[in-house]
Amino acid sequence: MLTGCVYKSTGSYYNVRDEQGAWWICRIRGKLRIDKDIRSTNPIAVGDFVRFEAEDPEEKKGVIVDIAQRENYIVRVSPHNKNQKHIIASNLDQAVLIATLTEPKTSLGFIDRFLLTAELYHIPAVVVFNKYDLIRGSAWEEELAHVRGLYERAGYTTLVTSTVSSEGLDAFRELLKDKKSLLSGHSGVGKSTLINALDPRIQARTGEVSDWTGKGQHTTTFAEMFDMAFGGSIIDTPGIKEFGLIDVLKQEVKEYFPEMRRLQQDCRFNDCQHINEPGCAVKETIGTEALSEERYISYLGIVDTIREQEY
Ligand SMILES: Nc1nc2c(ncn2[C@@H]2O[C@H](COP(=O)(O)OP(=O)(O)OP(=O)(O)O)[C@@H](O)[C@H]2O)c(=O)[nH]1
Ligand SMILES: [Mg+2]
Ligand SMILES: [Zn+2]
Helix, strand or coil, X not given: CEEEEEEEECCCCEEEXXXXXXXXXXXXXXXXXXXXXXXXCCCCCCCCEEEEEEEECCCCEEEEXXXXXXXXXXXXXXXXXXXXXXXXXXXXXEEEEEECCCCCXXXXXXXXXXXXXXXXXXXXXXEEXXXXXXXXXXXXXXXXXXXXXXXXXXXXXXXXXXXXXXXXHHHHHHHHCCXXXXXXXXXXXXXXXXXXXXXXXXXXXXXCCCCCXXXXXXXXXXXXXXXXXXXXXXXXXXXXXXXXXXXXXXXXXXXXXXXXXXXXXXXXCCCCCCCCCCCCHHHHHECECCECHHHHHHHHHHHHHHHHHHC
C-alpha cells in the first residue's frame, strides 16, 4: 500500500504524488468510504492525502482505497446541482483571492462572499489585486487604494501584483513560501499567469492576451496543485462566476465578518444581528476605521440572500 497527495482531479482520474516523489495516475475503488457529511459531487479533491494500491507499477497506475481525514477543505455550490457541494481543495494553509478592478472587474460583493466562505471553513484568506500595470497612473489608482484599505482595516492582508511589470511578485512569494495555498477568483484575473511568473518552471496553461475577451472563456478547467521551487505548493483553479453561499445560517453571518465580531460584545443584546436592534455597537461604528459602510452593506446583502434561499 502506498500513500500520496492528490495534485489534480478530473473526476475520472487523479494525479497522485507518492512519498518518494513518483507520479501515479489513480482511479477510485468502487466502494471507497466517503465522507457522508459533505455530500459533495467529488469524493476526492486536490490536496487530499490518500492511500492507494499499485495496480500497475510499471505504468504507474493505482487505485485509491482510502482518504485521510481532512484537516480542512473549502467548498462551493456545485456548478451542476445547486443542492450539492463541490470540494475545491483540502488541507490548506491559506486561500488567496486574485481580484482585479478592471479586465475583468471583481465586485466587492464577490470578495466579501469569498472571505466569508474562508472564515466559515477556518482558512486564513488573503486578497491579491493583480494587473496593477493597468491601474498605475489611471483613475483606478484611487479606487484601488480605497478598496485595499477596506480589507486591510477589516483585518485581511492584501497585495498588489502585476505579471507584466513583476511588481509585488517578491512579496507574493514571501506570503506563499512553505504553505499550501489555494488561488481562486474570476476567470481572466490572471491566476495561472501569476503562478507561472512566481516560479518559471511551472507551466500552467494561460489565456492568450489577444483572444481573451473577458466573457465565458475559462482557460483552466481542473484544479491543479504545483510545488514551487522556493517552497510551498499552490493550487490553480478554474475561474468562478459566483461564490454561492452554503452551510451558513443568516443569523451566523455576523460571525464571519471579523471586524463585526470584534465589536459585538459592546452590543446591548447578546444575540444582536446588528440590523435594527437598539444599543447596537456595530451600527454605531459604521463609517469609521473599524467598520466600513461597504462591508456593512455587503453583510446586509448576504443576510438577505440567505433569507431568500430559506423560503
Ligand atoms: N495587463 C495584465 N494582464 C495580465 C496580468 N496577469 C495576467 N494577465 C492576462 O490576463 C489573461 C488571463 O490570464 P490567465 O492567467 O489565463 O487567467 P486565469 O485567472 O487563470 O483564468 P481562468 O483559468 O479562465 O480562470 C491573459 O491574457 C494574461 O496574459 C497582469 O498582471 N497584467
Ligand atoms: Mg487559469
Ligand atoms: Zn449589534
